[in-house]
Amino acid sequence: MATSTYLSNPVITINAVDLSDQCTSATISQAFDQLENTAFGDTARKYTAGLQTNSITVELYWSTASSETYASLKSLVGTSTNITIKGSSAATSATNPLGTLTGGFLAELPVAYTLGELATVSVTFNGGTWAWSES
Amino acid sequence: MALRIISTRIGELGAIYEPVDGINVEALIAGGFVEEVHTAGGKSAKNKNTAPDAGNNPKE
Numbered sequence: 001m002a003t004s005t006y007l008s009n010p011v012i013t014i015n016a017v018d019l020s021d022q023c024t025s026a027t028i029s030q031a032f033d034q035l036e037n038t039a040f041g042d043t044a045r046k047y048t049a050g051l052q053t054n055s056i057t058v059e060l061y062w063s064t065a066s067s068e069t070y071a072s073l074k075s076l077v078g079t080s081t082n083i084t085i086k087g088s089s090a091a092t093s094a095t096n097p098l099g100t101l102t103g104g105f106l107a108e109l110p111v112a113y114t115l116g117e118l119a120t121v122s123v124t125f126n127g128g129t130w131a132w133s134e135s
Numbered sequence: 136m137a138l139r140i141i142s143t144r145i146g147e148l149g150a151i152y153e154p155v156d157g158i159n160v161e162a163l164i165a166g167g168f169v170e171e172v173h174t175a176g177g178k179s180a181k182n183k184n185t186a187p188d189a190g191n192n193p194k195e
Binding site for chain 1: 163167
């Protein structure tokens with residue numbers, strides 16, 4: 001069985017800023033509302049796609065150094081931007097597709113300061129359109 | 136007005152940055168990733184400090 005293992009290779013950009021070296025996880029959710037269109041004559045329920053509900057949640061170390069996490073995110077709260085992610089820095093291809101969330105809205109910047117741990121932030125960009133590119 | 140890259144997190148330092156649709160340019164400027172640069176227009180500005188012996192003073 002072929003699988004894809006991501007140890008350290010994924011590349012993620014938020015608002016075109018490469019934050020891969022601050023990122024520890026990214027979770028993509030691409031979903032459509034499921035609208036029923038079953039009618040008389042059908043013998044089983046049927047559905048069609050409604051509006052998309054997309055999001056991406058990214059876990060980052062919270063660095064306030066120059067050109068790091070704070071500088072990247074501080075002005076994005078309450079605005080929409082683009083997020084891209086792919087499995088490795090190699091060229092985009094069918095086996096290394098580039099995912100792009102266009103117009104994801106950042107509603108909050110919840111920074112976690114915990115005694116004895118590196119500060120982190122978990123940001124979720126909601127909405128927008130999601131697309132995979134293979135070239 | 137063009138944007139110049141001043142952080143390697145965006146691209147090559149000094150290169151002109153051309154944002155795609157959806158990118159929040161104001162956030163990039165505020166974060167210190169790009170800076171605005173004023174490009175020269177089609178007509179060059181007159182140099183008021185040109186020395187008289189430069190040969191381009193119309194009063195001579």
